[in-house]
Amino acid sequence: MNRPHPTTRSVIATVLAKDLRVELRTLQSVPxxxxxxxxxxVIFRFGLDRTSLDGSLAAGVxxxxxxxxxxxxxxxxxxAEREQGGFEAIRxxxxxxxxxxxxxxxxxxxxxxxxxxxxxxxxxxxxxxxGSGLLPLLPVLLLLNLGLGVTGALISPMATNSSARDLIGxxxxxxxxxxxxxxxxxxxxxxxxxxxxSYERYWTWLGTxxxxxxxxxxxxxxxxxxxxxx
Amino acid sequence: MLAASFRGMPELGKAIHASGLWRAYGERWxxxxxxxxxEIGRTLAVIGPNGAGKSTLLRIAATLLxxxxxxxxxxxxxxxxEAWKLRGRIGYVGHSSLLYRxxxxxxxxRFHARLFxxxxxxxxxxxxxxxxxxxxxxxxxxVGEMSAGMVQRLAVCRAVLHEPELxxxxxxxxxxxPAAAESVAPLIGRAAGRTRILVTHDVAAALNxxxxxxxxxxxxxxxxxxxxxxVDAELARSVYSDVQVPxx
Numbered sequence: 001m002n003r004p005h006p007t008t009r010s011v012i013a014t015v016l017a018k019d020l021r022v023e024l025r026t027l028q029s030v031p032x033x034x035x036x037x038x039x040x041x042v043i044f045r046f047g048l049d050r051t052s053l054d055g056s057l058a059a060g061v062x063x064x065x066x067x068x069x070x071x072x073x074x075x076x077x078x079x080a081e082r083e084q085g086g087f088e089a090i091r092x093x094x095x096x097x098x099x100x101x102x103x104x105x106x107x108x109x110x111x112x113x114x115x116x117x118x119x120x121x122x123x124x125x126x127x128x129x130x131g132s133g134l135l136p137l138l139p140v141l142l143l144l145n146l147g148l149g150v151t152g153a154l155i156s157p158m159a160t161n162s163s164a165r166d167l168i169g170x171x172x173x174x175x176x177x178x179x180x181x182x183x184x185x186x187x188x189x190x191x192x193x194x195x196x197x198s199y200e201r202y203w204t205w206l207g208t209x210x211x212x213x214x215x216x217x218x219x220x221x222x223x224x225x226x227x228x229x230x
Numbered sequence: 231m232l233a234a235s236f237r238g239m240p241e242l243g244k245a246i247h248a249s250g251l252w253r254a255y256g257e258r259w260x261x262x263x264x265x266x267x268x269e270i271g272r273t274l275a276v277i278g279p280n281g282a283g284k285s286t287l288l289r290i291a292a293t294l295l296x297x298x299x300x301x302x303x304x305x306x307x308x309x310x311x312e313a314w315k316l317r318g319r320i321g322y323v324g325h326s327s328l329l330y331r332x333x334x335x336x337x338x339x340r341f342h343a344r345l346f347x348x349x350x351x352x353x354x355x356x357x358x359x360x361x362x363x364x365x366x367x368x369x370x371x372x373v374g375e376m377s378a379g380m381v382q383r384l385a386v387c388r389a390v391l392h393e394p395e396l397x398x399x400x401x402x403x404x405x406x407x408p409a410a411a412e413s414v415a416p417l418i419g420r421a422a423g424r425t426r427i428l429v430t431h432d433v434a435a436a437l438n439x440x441x442x443x444x445x446x447x448x449x450x451x452x453x454x455x456x457x458x459x460x461v462d463a464e465l466a467r468s469v470y471s472d473v474q475v476p477x478x
Contacts, residue, residue, distance in 0.1 A: 018330070094345075
C-alpha cells in the first residue's frame with residue numbers, strides 16, 4: 001500500500017515521546033542518576049575532607065560526577081530496543097534509521113538536564129561559597145550534555161549488542177569523551193574560581209564543545225544506519 | 231561473481247527469489263545452498279526440525295539478516311542492496327513480539343502506526359484490529375502485564391497494521407488457544423496480492439494453508455521444495471526424523 005513515509009522529524013518525535021513516557025513510568029534512569037550524583041558528592045565531601053571547593057577541583061568534581069551519572073543512562077539507552085525489538089521495528093518501518101540516533105541523543109540530553117536540575121543545587125549546597133559562577137556555567141553544561149548525548153547514542157548500541165555491555169560502553173566512551181571533559185572542566189575552572197567568575201577563554205571552550213558536538217553529531221548521522229544492521 | 235550474474239535478475243511476478251543462499255553464525259552454517267522461488271500472492275510453508283534454519287530464513291526474508299553468501303530478491307528488490315525499498319512492505323511475526331513491555335497495547339500499536347505513517351496515527355485501524363482479536367477491552371493494559379497469548383495476538387496486529395504485501399510469519403499461532411487462533415487467522419490468512427511465508431510445526435496447517443512447502447533438513451540444507459499438493463503428511467513428517475526423503 002502506497003502512503004507517504006513519515007518524516008525524520010516525526011520519527012524522532014515518536015521515538016523520543018515513547019522513551020520519555022517509558023522513563024516517566026518506570027523511573028529507570030533519571031532517579032538512579034540523581035541518587036548516584038548525590039552519593040558521589042557525599043563521598044567527595046568526606047573523601048576530600050573539605051566543605052568548600054573552587055577552581056579546577058570544583059569543576060573536576062562537578063564534571064566527573066555528571067560524566068559517570070551519564071554512563072548509567074548510556075548503558076541503558078538501547079536496552080529496550082535490543083531486548084524488546086525496537087531495532088527490528090525501526091528496520092522494518094519505512095523510516096530513516098538515523099532518526100533513532102537523534103531521538104536517543106535527545107532523550108539522553110533531557111535526562112542530563114533533569115539530573116542537573118537537582119545535581120547543580122546540591123553541588124552548590126555541598127561545595128560552593130558563592131554560586132555566581134553557576135549561571136554562566138549553564139551553556140557549558142548544555143553543550144557538554146549535547147556531546148554526551150551524541151557520543152552516548154553512537155556508542156551505546158554497539159555496547160548493547162555486546163555480551164559485555166557494562167564493560168564495552170565505558171571502555172570505548174571514556175577516551176572519546178576526554179576532549180569535551182577537558183573543555184568543560186577548563187571553562188568551569190575559571191567560572192568556579194574563588195571570588196568573581198572569570199571568563200578567561202570562556203568562548204574558546206564553548207566553541208570547542210560546540211565543535212565536538214557537531215563532529216560527533218555528523219559521525220552519528222553518517223554511520224548509525226550501519227550500526228542497525230545485523 | 232554470484233552478484234554479477236544476479237544483476238537485473240529479480241523477475242516481475244516473483245515475490246521471492248533466492249539462489250545459492252547460505253547463512254552462517256560465526257563458523258556454523260545454518261542455511262546451506264538454498265534455492266527458492268515464490269510467485270506474488272502465494273503462500274510458502276517452511277517446515278523442518280528445530281535448528282534447521284527456518285527462523286533464520288524468515289529473518290532474511292524480513293530483511294533483518296543478511297545472507298552470508300548467495301542472492302535474494304524480495305518483491306523485485308535485491309537484498310541487501312535494496313532492502314530500504316522494502317521497508318514498510320513487510321509484516322513480520324517472529325519469536326520476539328517487537329512490543330515494548332512498559333507501553334499499553336494501543337500505545338504500542340500507535341507507536342508502530344506512526345513509524346509506518348498511517349493516517350491519523352492509525353487510530354481507526356488500531357481500534358478495528360484490537361476488536362478483531364478480542365483485545366479492545368485491554369487496549370490500555372501494559373504488554374508486560376499480558377499473557378503470552380495476548381502478546382501474540384497483539385504481535386499479529388502489529389505485523390498487519392500497515393497492510394503489508396509480504397507477510398513473514400514464524401509460528402504466528404504459538405501460545406494461542408483455539409478461539410484466539412480463530413480470531414487471528416483471518417488477519418494473516420490469504421488475501422489478494424498478499425504473499426506469505428509461514429513457519430509452522432503444525433504439518434496439517436502447513437499443507438492446508440500453503441501453495442508450496444519448503445522442508446529444511448537438520449543441517450540447513452533443503453530436504454524438499456514442492457507444490458503443497460505433492461506433499462502428504464507422511465512426507466512432511468519425515469523431515470522431523472532422519473528418514474531419507476524420496477525424490478519427487
